Amino acid sequence: MENLFRPVATRGLGLLERLTGGAERLERRLRLAGRRTSTDSFRIEQVVFGAVGLVLxxxxxxxxxxAAGRERGTGAVHRRSRRAAGRALARLPAGSRDQAPRLPHGARVPDGR
Structure with missing residues (x-):
């Protein structure tokens, strides 16, 4: 896995070094925490875990x-609203279709029932 992400990880290492104060500071923190990994290995772990977290x-x-779209049945709702809008347009006089007022966002078109 480390070999797969090495090119991306090495670029990320440089960025992390600049943001967190350098390798010496990290090395001291790793020693205090009791970890026996090199700073490069630790940085690669950070980049890999960050990338995995992003993907997840x-x-x-x-x-x-x-899931939200399936629960609401957006497909059926969309078809019904298109039919209702078509019926509403059909009831307008022939010349006024182009001048029909637009509905505000979220307003419902009467379905003619």
Whole structure:
């Protein structure tokens, strides 16, 4: 896994070094924490875990959006609102269709029932 992410990780290492104060400071913290890894290995771990977290976060967000769409039945709602809008337009006089007022965002079109 480390070999797969090495090019991305080495770029991320430079950024982390600049943001956190350098390798000497990190090395001292690692020693105080009792870890026996090099600063480069620790930085690579950080970048890999960050990338994995990003991918998992995106996957969860997409899954939540898909699940919310299925729960609400957006496909059926969309078809009904298009039909209702078509019926409302059909009831307008022939010349006034282009001048019909726009509905405010979130307003519902009467369905004619």
């Amino acid at each position: 976060g995106i996957a969860l967000a997409v899954a939540a959006i898909v």
